[in-house]
Amino acid sequence: MTTAAATPRPVDTDKLHQLLHQAVVDMGAAMQSTLILIGDRLGLYRAMGDCAPVSAAELARRTGTDERYIREWLNANAAGKYIEYDAPSDTYSMTPEQSFALAQDDTAVHLPGFYHMLASCMKDEEKLTDIFRTGKGFGWHEHEKGLFEGCERFFRPSYLANLTTSWIPALEGVEEKLKTGARVADIGCGHGASTLLMAKTYPKSEFFGFDYHDKSIEQASEKAKSAGCSDRVHFDVAPAKSFPGKDYDFVACFDCLHDMGDPTGAAAHVKQSLANNGTWMIVEPIAGDDITSNLNPIGRIYYAASTIVCVPASRSQEVGLGLGAQAGEKRIRQVVTEGGFTHFRRASETPFNMVFEARA
Template sequence: MTTETSTETNPIDERKLNDLVGTSLVDLGATVHAALAVIGDELGLYAALDEAGPVTSAELAAETGTAERYVREWLRSQAAGGYVTYDPEADRYRLTPEQAYVLADEESPVFMPGAFQLVASAAKVGPELREAFRTGEGIGWHEHDEDVFHGTERFFGPSYGAYLIDWIESLDGTDAALRAGGRIVDVGCGHGAPTIRMAEAYPESTVVGVDYHEASIAVARERAESAGVADRVEFEVATARGYDGTDYDLVTMFNCFHDMGDPVGVAAHVRETLADDGAWMIVEPYAEDRVEDNLTPFGRLAYSISTVACTPNSLSQDVGYGLGAQAGEERTREVVTEAGFTRFRRAAETKTSLVFEARP
């Protein structure tokens, strides 16, 4: 008896094979690079490189109190990845303005070290995730490493600072209502970056941030004190289906609605707590409605994070809906209208975010 191998029955296309191997090598480099980007951020290597200008590895090591031989290898890896610029004639390294904006400016809306911190830390649940794949059980947000929470704040916080008020202004009449003195509740607030930004922008309004994760609420209160808005923003430990209050002019959810175990139930609770002319602003990762249209670099990132953190978090809760971070506009609309909302539209968007407005 003879058998044929899959290679014999399905001849390999050498070009496609080489392309896939090349992609794998890029991904292998990116995997290691993520860890080194975190080190560069934590040790202040990016910031020092930006401030010092073109430097040798010895000069950067002296500036940061690190060992030259490690710094030399780190700089070469960063230059190979396009994160650092190398001058071979002078044997010096620097950050271009674009590289500095991405890697050294913590106020930049495209500051990426926080994202590396988030992704590298989220991967630490590998053993639990493997077991979850076998059992179908979930992994709660609170079960992740503490750096996941800090990385989330550092990654998303600057973009909220840059775009948040524009997003609110895109809602029908909401900005004017808040400037006159309204009521805001930010659900799933985490460390409170957008909550605090709204308190700063609308001093006449009352702002409440809620999150079920007690440790994050403790950090949010500290952040509010540091920002000088603790007198007009409150933070409460509560779930998205159980937070208190009614007649809110604005309910916000930033990149967390897809994490909810029962998004329909959450949406129903939002509808109950909104004022009759209030608005619910839902910010979600950018996604098209069809899977094939999300097979992009950003889609890969979003689907991957959703596999590691978002979907497991949803599956850890009651109902376990598992909406996922690439649900798209129509799927989100279906969930929101199922809960009783009659108006739903895309109010704004960026390359990485969709901003929806829902009204009773």
């Protein structure tokens, strides 16, 4: 039996031009991403962070780089609106806002970390393409190492801006316990940015950071030593379903529950590790409960990251549920309550994250 060929749909030239305009903007952003990474590695943004006008020659002298390459780099950044160009003086500068986002560490917004993550994912492209064919997973530990540093640098600003100022205070009774002295477990702690920030803010409490990735734990331990708090901040290699310890007053998971192969199993283990009246804080990427509500610029980033990092990480583990970074509150609630928790609520949120409170 044969069927008639589908009648070709006519091309709407206005819609085509809109698509091409979007594509040109995206192409420019994609090409510039390499330059942002180079600028961060060479300290070019930091050298302009005082916002004073500088020539290409002067910036090259400051940073020990080649003037011709620096001029081209500057022009690309000026075209992308990441720096400013003054034609009469032939100089370049940064606005305070550009400096805040690109040239300074430990601000509430720090963009370069994202580009380290992006570069790492691009280096893994061939391997990631293959798992689309095979359906296999691709573990967090299998990624190029830039992902781990970039992830810490990208997420740390949000923790600096929100963790101890709004997220923890939004939880019932938790901050009081931390101030007087509590046992705290940070699951999936990575390089320990969240753990160390809490430890600095609540010096009477003791902190235990766990991650299955041994290289990240090595970095976290070194950071604890450098911060002078290794006597009460401990980092160990352990998966979410079997981290050691009991009677934790507070357990936290930052942007990692959806990466786990068996998040329900992890929830059950968290429940049995908590002390009476203990609290579990779950920080997850902001998301609605249906696809349509996530089809926006932030959802675009999170769906892409989920495809490249989160779902492959989950599918590389036991169960391999593959929640994804846009699971939404309803799905997260289901996972947590199936793990044995009876109390679950959204305690806080930002444009990028949802913060949930769970208790037994």
